[in-house]
Amino acid sequence: MPPEQPHGTPPAKQRSAVLVGVLIGVLVFALIGLVVVGAKVISNALDQDDASAERPSPSASPKEPLPATDPKLAAYYDQKLSWRGCGSNDCATLQVPLDYAKPAGEKVGIAVLKVPAGDRSERVGSLVVNPGGPGGSGVQFAAAGKYQFGNDLADHFDIVGFDPRGVGRSDPITCGGTSELDELMAMDPDPDDEAERDRMTALTRQFGNSCVAGSGDLVQHISTQEAARDMDILRAALGEPKLDYFGFSYGTYLGATYAELFPTNVGRFVLDGAVDPSLSNAELSLEQARGFETALRAYVKDCVDDDGCILGSTVDQGTARIRELLDQLEKEPLPTGGDRELTEGLGMMGIWLPLYAKERWPDLTDALTQAIEDDRGDDLLALADLYASRGDDGYTDNSMAALLAVNCLDHGDSIATEAVPAEFAKFEAASPTFGRAFAFSLSTCSSWPVKPVEPELALTAKGAPPIVVIGTTRDPATPLVWAQALAAQLDSGQLITRDGDGHTGFRQGSECVDDAVQGWLVSGRVPKPDLKCGP
Secondary structure, eight states: OEEESSOOOOOOOOSSOOOOOTTTOOBBBBBHHHHHHHHHHHHOOOOOOOTTSSSSSSSOOOOOOOEEESGHHHHHOOOOOOEEETTTEEEEEEEEESSSTTTSSSSEEEEEEOOOOOOGGGGGGEEEEEEBBOEEEEEEEHHHTTTHHHHHHHEEEEEEEEOOOTTSSBBBOOOHHHHHHHHHHHHHHOOOOOOHHHHHHHHHHHHHHHHHHGGGGGGGSSSSSHHHHHHHHHHTTTTOOSEEEEEEEEHHHHHHHHHHHHHGGGEEEEEEEOOOOOOOOHHHHHHHHHHHHHHHHHHHHHHHTTOOOTTTTSHHHHHHHHHHHHHHHHSSOOOOSSSBBBBBBHHHHHGGGGGGGGGGHHHHHHHHHHHHOOOHHHHHHHHHHHHHTTTTTTSSSSHHHHHHHHHHHHOOOOOOOGGGGGHHHHHHHHHHHHHHHHHGGGGGGGGOSSSSOOOOOOOOOOOOOOEEEEEEEEOSSSSSSHHHHHHHHSTTEEEEEEESSSSSSSSSHHHHHHHHHHHHHHHHHOOOTTTEOOO
16 A cells, blocks of 8 residues: 555554555655645754753643553653753653553653644643654644644644654654665565565565664554553643544544543544544555545546646546556656656655645646656656655655554554465456555565554544544545544544545635634534535
């Protein structure tokens, strides 16, 4: 399956917002806009961390510690966050146990960033946010503040983001180097013969072994259930009796897991771009393949409706031309302005990324035109690099490594690479363009050296208050049927459906969605049952 990336964008039953994929998955950090618009905000908010470390925080942890649910965890629940200034925001480090079965053992540091509420007189509380992934930085996500969440939420809440264990500014996992990850990202996503399949297996195993070597015991303790337990310690450290939470893409799985483990601690929850936690890896991958094909066809229709579309005059012609380009890249990668070529794997990622946000469709048209007319891969490579957080000097974070490592801890129903061809027929029926690549995602974790240990949970969150779930009709990474299923599985699920394109629903142009979300989070006004919204 493709990866997840900005939402924010999984697991013997795949739980992620975007399933683990041959190319390490399509990280869905749900809002691609975070990468582009939020970048300047993030750099301003975070890069000044050390320079302003002594600035006092405008708010502090409670003087009276909240009780721990387990006496052995009391020291963690009783901790007070020591806030320091980082730009215009506040940063702290939360301590959690590496292994919840051994709370007296080694600790893990969790990076936390808070954007204080813009209107302190109208402050509702803390809103903890997660952008997706797994592997997305909640610290960077929160730092975008009102640019990401809008004035209403930013005025009424302290926006609080954290980098989950193993990710970013928290104690991170370390896996290989730039060349190793480059090789993994560029490999053939749909190998044709035994030799190519063996190479895929070997590269994944080699990368996994580098994570074990570079990260020690940490790589065994970065599951979604452990991250959800960390969130409850964060809730207590923030002084909140209930957790208000906004999760996107994979963040919906994280949020639903929290709600299952701590239903009486759930406050106002919104899960946008939802994952269906009841499905197997194969079922999730198949539905996601269908979702990306649907999104691709929506893009192609938009292109061919204008004169001069490089892809032809019909949707079928356009999708066939894209598949032809990918086949050509497999045989002969295209040159770029640097020393890296555009392979089929990188080309596929470059096509996937713009499908997350309709405003990026013109970028995809330009990139495809360059590849088809000029035999150059510069623009598609740039899109693929944006997807994978790769800069000129290497990868700017460990999101792709964390994506793969978390996914393979969360579920254990991978199949052997040699068994994948038996799945081709149904995957190609779901997605003629990308089907085989999604089929091979079924085998990714079979060669990963760290196996799941957490028991699987049925996520019903019995006893929790209403939980708002949002799905979008042509969402490529988290298809609408997943949101429908999650809302039905949760005892108190409330579904909002956005009829539109792109990944997730909030602040994607639908006033109906935005008003419902803001009304629920700020005022506690539960949305109308089965609310349907326009684009």
